[in-house]
Amino acid sequence: MLGKIVFIIIISSFHILLGVINFIVGILSSIRSRVWMAHTVSPIWSGILYIVSGLCGLAMFKQRSQYTILCFAASNSMTLIATIVNMQFLRYGLVNHTTLGRTFQKENKDILLIIGLFVSGLELLNCLISFSMSFKLNHDAKNNRFKTHRKEGAFFVQIVSDKDIVVVQSKANKNQNGLFSAQAISVLIKNNLPKTHVENV
Incomplete structure (x- = not known):
């Protein structure tokens, strides 16, 4: 599991790197062109999606849960579609179109655009790899193969093992002047018959 998480960090960082490169390519292409075309601005918004996908992967590393894993998979699906569209726009920028509907390659x-196509190709492969890793991590999360420690509001849930779930209430805030102490509730599930054990801390 640790190897998968480290691999997710690597591919997420690669998402961000490719996104920054694509964004810079789009900015330079827009500055150089006299008229903004689809192939001049498409690297900008596609680069932003690359960066967002990478940030979702880093967020999944910080808080490993099914929600963050599915969020990373969803961002990869959007990035994959944006990459394919961006490659089509960049490909049209390498040819000239006549009024008769014919096309021919530009001499210069x-x-x-060539750099943008190369970066988009790398991002396409990176998205496919990220998809496969997301599915594996989601399968591991469903089977509780790694411990989760999720904090939400006043409570957080900690799964210790397959049959041991601990729900812990956070400590009282300073505004409560310490009137309420924290409580730990351990729910042991054995033979599909839940038994509750309450401890006051």
Whole structure:
């Protein structure tokens, strides 16, 4: 499991790196062009989606749960679609279109468009790898193969083992002047017959 998490950090960082490169390519291409076309601005919004996908992966590393895993998978699906559309726009930027509907390749090809196509190809492969890792992590989360420690509001849930779930109430705030002490509730599930054990801390 630790190896998968480290691999997620690597591919998430690669998402962010490719997103920054694609965003810079889009900015430079927009500045150089006299008229904004689809292939000049598409690297900008696609680069932003690459960065968002990478940030979702880093957030999943910080808080490992099914929600963050599904969020990472959803962001990868959006990034995958944006990458395919971006590659089509960049491909159209390498050819000229006539009024008769014919196309022919440009003699002087823009190096920025070629860089954008190369970056988009790498991002396409990275999205597919991220998809496979998301599915594996989601399968592990359903089978409780790693411990979860999720804090939400006044309570947080900690899964100790397959048959031991601990629900802990957070300590009282300073505004409560210490009138309420924390409580730990351990629910032991054995043979599908739940038994509750309450401890006051």
